[in-house]
Amino acid sequence: MSNLLKRFRIGASRLPLVVLFLAAGPALANDLHGTGDDVLSQFFNRLKTITDDGRLFDIAATSEHLGISLHEEPTALQPGLELCTGKEGAVGARKIKIVSDQRSWYRNLPTGVPNMPVPGFIVNLPSGVGDATLKYDIRRVAPCGNRPAFLGDEANLEFSGLPSFTCITYRDVRKYLPEAKPANATDGVSVYTYHGSASDETGTYASFTFRLGADCAVSANIVQSQNLGNRFLRARAQYQNCVVKAEQEACVNRNPASGYVTLLDQLRAHSIAVCGALADFYEQEPAQGSMPDVILDRGNGSGTLCGRKYW
Structure with a gap:
């Protein structure tokens, strides 16, 4: 062995471990590693931290929590509105895509189930x-023109292809995120949801989606939205109370001979004339406040209007 090679081996043995690790190749110092349980624990910790922190609109904060360098992807679209439409109040939506600067720890791992088949069930077709x-x-x-915008600012972080990273079962969710609550979504789909940070302006939740016949969750999401903020929830309650009262007024003055569709149109027209749009209530709602003491129930079940059962 040459003297140069000997000196290199001796010197390398004295280097800090992290330096050798970074010099070894494409693996990252923040890789999730260890046994399957270790990977699960680290993944759930990061997911819960981001959800509890409630700063998904902040790319730098999300990058720090993930341990992944992120940046906004350049787009040919000019900043502004991509779409101006909507019955509730004209709005424009601009989607910003954020991508990683480096090889992510979130990738196919030996702890995963690559190409996991997902059986079909009723409307949901088989897939992989x-x-x-x-x-x-x-x-x-943002609003188009002078009308207030219907709400919808939303940030979404999706862990797509989750089984290829690691298999997360119902039992894992209950173990690592016991506060998560189960709910059925559509045919053959169930979702576990964990609600994290909530403020007057936004709310944040994490969810795991399962498909019938598949042992592992097919995806995980973290969502932060204006529509989950306390200000929006208060505005929606105030709007709902207004609509219920307006419909009650319209029911008193209705034509008893009116058919279901005609009466439904009359109720809607009167509630719009009296209450306006939900976006108007949001614009008028103070940044801080309390929920109404009473939230009225419309009381109209399927096929029922103004207390009359049409079918």
Whole structure:
């Protein structure tokens, strides 16, 4: 062995471990590693931290929590509105895509189940789960013209192809995130949801989606939205109370001979004339406040209007 090679080996043995690790190749110092349980624990810790922190609109904060360098992807679209439409009040939406600067720890791992088949059930067709891919975008809403915008600012961080990264079962969710609550979504789909940070302006939640016949969750999402903020919830309650009262007024003055569709149109027209749009209530709602003491129930079940059962 040459003297030069000997000196290199001796010198390398004295280097800090992290330096040798970074010099070894494409693996990252913040890789999730260890046994399957270790990977699960680290993944759930990061997901819960981001959800509890409630700063998904902040790319730098999300990058720090993930341990992944992120940046906004350049777009040919000029900043501004991509779409101006909507019955509730004209709005424009601009979606910002955020991508990683480096090889992410969220990728196919030996702890995963690559190409996991997902059985079909009723309307949901059979499918397969692809590679583990991190998807992160922010949707901004702005008014078109002078009308208030219907709400919808939303940030979404999706862990797509989750089984290829690691298999997360119902039992894992209950173990590592016991506050998460189960709910049925559509045919053959169930979702576990964990609610984290909530403020007057936004609310944040994390969810795991399961498909019938598949042992592992097919994806995980973290969402932060204006529509989950306390200000929006108060505005929606005030709007609902206004609509209920307006419909009650319209019911008193209705034509008893009116058919279901005609009466429904009359109720809607009167509530719009009296209450306006939900966006108007949001604009008028103070940044801080309390929920109404009473939230009225419309009381109209399927096929029922003004207390009359049409079918």
